Amino acid sequence: MSDSFNGSLPLSFDDETTPGGKKSIKWETIARVTGLMQATIIAGRLQASGIPARAWQEAAGQALGLLVGALGTGYVAVPEEYVDEALSILEEEE
DSSP: OOOOOOOOOOOOOTTTTTOOOOEEEEEEEEEEEEEEHHHHHHHHHHHTTTTOOOOEOOHHHHHHHHSSSSGGGEEEEEEGGHHHHHHHHHHHHH
């Protein structure tokens, strides 16, 4: 079969030549909180305001159910172009 897939995929796409091509997004961590639950709530608040946001926790901490220490820390990240807007929303909430 000459049309078989060899397993290699392009590493990057050229935005100028690929309609709807992939664009690299740099995510900035804007909050460090106790646990994934708090991070998820903050990310949800930002998303409700139209800001793309992600909440995450180190996999080992999440698997073990840790809420304290480095592995228990929850993180909230937004694309770099939304950092100022996201921080101002979080400051209003405090």
